[in-house]
Amino acid sequence: MFPVRSFRTHAIMEGARKGDRAVYKLVIVDDNRLEREGLGNVLDWRSLKVDIVGTFANGKQALERFDGLRPDVLLTDIQMPVMNGLQLAEAIREKWPETRIIFMSSYDEFDYARSALRLQVEDYLLKPIRKEALADTVRKTLAALESWLQSKREREGMMRQIKSALSLYREQFWRDLLYGNRQSAEDIHDRLVMLELEPWPALCQVVIVSLAWDETDRSQANVTDKYYYMYMIQKAAKEQPEVGLAVHTAQISDRDIAVIYCAADRGDGSRSMVDAVVRFKERIESLSPYSCAVGVSETSDRLEKLPQLYKQAKLAAETRYFGETPGGRLVLYEEIGRTAAADFETAVDLQELYRDVKSIVADQMPADVLYDKYLEPTRAYSEKYVRTLLLAVMQSIELVYAEAGKKFRDTSAANGFGTAERWSSIADVARTVGAMLESAAAQLQVDNKSQYELMVDEIKAIIAKQYREPITVQTIADQVYMSPSRVNNIFKMITGRTIFDYLTEYRMEKAKELLKDPFSRVYLVAQEVGYANKSHFCLVFRKFTGLSPSAYKDNLFPKQQED
Missing domain, CATH: 3.30.70.270 (Reverse transcriptase/Diguanylate cyclase domain)
Structure with missing residues (x-):
């Protein structure tokens, strides 16, 4: 049994002193007066930042005062007259769902535990309650409450920001x-x-x-x-x-x-x-x-x-x-x-048309697939169909360019609308569409090449700046925001060499320059060009020049031997 002292003096009045107000409010509900008072005295509630704002003999009394007190934590017995703890918890969950609930009981029964889970209580304490168990449970409950309050504050802050913009x-x-x-x-x-x-x-x-x-x-x-x-x-x-x-x-x-x-x-x-x-x-x-x-x-x-x-x-x-x-x-x-597009919409799948146009413009596929599918020479097409097809192809090209972050401008498409009535055969239509696709593919290829050349220049600049460091294709790819395989393929397409080969060649050329200094040392040159291991450097240098670093230096300074 808990030691009995003046609950009012110890908990309420001490907690309510000016400048010593607790952060969290707690209510105790137990039909046993001695246990209620014992719970109020067993812990130093102030050290836990808890203010006990009320104690009650049954659930009905607590519920009647709950709205005025608005406690953060409810510590309640289960077996009580008038209204038991389960009934109280259910009523509180419905009206004040943010309240944290801790159950106490003299019975370790499965039904109680199941109800505790259903009501989402924080913990279930068996009587007689040990001081350490109560303290640990309260700390855990307050930590969960503080975490919830922090999330709530962040959410409210976010909503204020949303409202301001x-x-x-x-x-x-x-x-x-x-x-x-x-x-x-x-x-x-x-x-x-x-x-x-x-x-x-x-x-x-x-x-x-x-x-x-x-x-x-x-x-x-x-x-x-x-x-x-x-x-x-x-x-x-x-x-x-x-x-x-x-x-x-x-x-x-x-x-x-x-x-x-x-x-x-x-x-x-x-x-x-x-x-x-x-x-x-x-x-x-x-x-x-x-x-x-x-x-x-x-x-x-x-x-x-x-x-x-x-x-x-x-x-x-x-x-x-x-x-x-x-x-x-x-x-x-x-x-x-x-x-204008009634017959076109029934005959053409726009998504499929877009994929076909993309394969021609972006992937350099032949345009025959488009002619065979949408401009069969043995079919008679209405002017409405032809006009709409031309527009759809143009828009598909613009979408392909938009995906690449570019804009496509071509006069052949616009001119086609004005000359449609003068077309005498499907071949005329095909020539107009073909010219538009050819122009789009060529323009995109040139733009991409220019873009890739800029990327290669950026990679070369990175190597020139960082060749002394242990850089790899992965670290270079990270700096240009592309995958290693993709950036390596682009580099090889433009230069004819892989990034690794270019990096090695760059380092070897720098090493040759350093070895021209008669006072240079091989191990220091190796470190200067990004090789921590002298043997590895010598192996790569021999493979690149046909000579070891020492032999290369001897050729430069025949009368001088390296230590």
């Missing part, structure tokens, strides 16, 4: 949706809630605004102006929204902005979107001195469909069907999607 997180969320990075309806719903956005819309639509400034014209290349007009366009999209229509924007590139319309009502939403798009187009024409193309997607009742809507809007914005220049045009996808 809510507009940026929202824009990134819509950008992720457009790119297809958020495909789970549950994930999308959770993010809508977290970002304090309107609930799931009844109807949504995507509009792409593509500004047509000329990168080669210095008067149009002012970065400040670009940011300004992009900002003003996004602002214009959100001005004077229709009732029941939410508008969101996301900058896609330095010339493209996506506008996402979300309607709360399916019937009125469609009309509201049309009105909003027309007003928006008129507004940006008055804002920007640059011409722009506006592409409008179809509508959908599922946010998971935004990637498809985005592709539709982008296709509409980039189309050349409606004149030589798309600037100032408002193009609906349904105008090109259902009429």
Whole structure:
């Protein structure tokens, strides 16, 4: 049995003194008064940073005072009259789930242990309770509580940061949706809630605004102006929204902005979107001195469909069907999607077409596979099919270039749209497509070679700087952020040698220069060029020059012998 002292004097009043307030609050519940008081006196609770804020004879008394006390830890007996510890713990778990619970009992029964697991209690102490066991349990419980509180503080801090930059997180969320990075309806719903956005819309639509400034014209290349007009366009999209229509924007590139319309009502939403798009187009024409193309997607009742809507809007914005220049045009996808590409969509798998184009442009495969599959000479194709195929090939090339971090610009594709009616055979079409693919493949190969040459120069610079150190192909690859095999293949493709061979040759040339000093020592030269082992250096040097370092030096200084 615990020694009995004045519980009030020892625990509550001592813990409540000014400047000596405990960090954690604890409540004790036990129908045995002596045991309650003993628990209050058995430990130096202040040293554990615990303030005992209340003791109760049964669960009902504790529950009635719980909301006012809000303890961090509940230490409770199980077998008690009126309301036992299991009933108390269940009620607390439901209303105050963050409270840590420790059970006490005179019975080592399986049912109690099973209930403790179900209620997620911290520990289960058997009476009579040993002082050391109680102290260890409390410390473990407080450590778990502190860990939880730290995680909670970090989470709250993160949420404060999110709220302070809510507009940026929202824009990134819509950008992720457009790119297809958020495909789970549950994930999308959770993010809508977290970002304090309107609930799931009844109807949504995507509009792409593509500004047509000329990168080669210095008067149009002012970065400040670009940011300004992009900002003003996004602002214009959100001005004077229709009732029941939410508008969101996301900058896609330095010339493209996506506008996402979300309607709360399916019937009125469609009309509201049309009105909003027309007003928006008129507004940006008055804002920007640059011409722009506006592409409008179809509508959908599922946010998971935004990637498809985005592709539709982008296709509409980039189309050349409606004149030589798309600037100032408002193009609906349904105008090109259902009429110009009806037979194309049923005949061609766009993903397969993209893979075929990539094999030709990036992997230097022959273009015959494309002709045989999509331009059979014995078939009659409609003008709509041919136009759409040309556009799809062009977009596939642009995607291949985008993956490589480049842009493809070729006039043969645009010219093809204007001359389609003059094509007399599939061979004419094939020549146009072939010229475009050939140009794309050649341009990408040249660009890649130039890029690889820059990488080789970087590798050579690394070797020149670090040849004295024990560097390897792996350490070099890490510095250029590529795998060892990949970087070695590129280096060999450009130089005709492996990185290891080049490093060895570089070190040997440096060693030959050092050995020209009549006072040089072989072991010091070995260390100077990156070889910790003199014998290894001599072996490599002999293999490279046909002579040992000493013999090489003797040839330079015939009358002088090395020690």
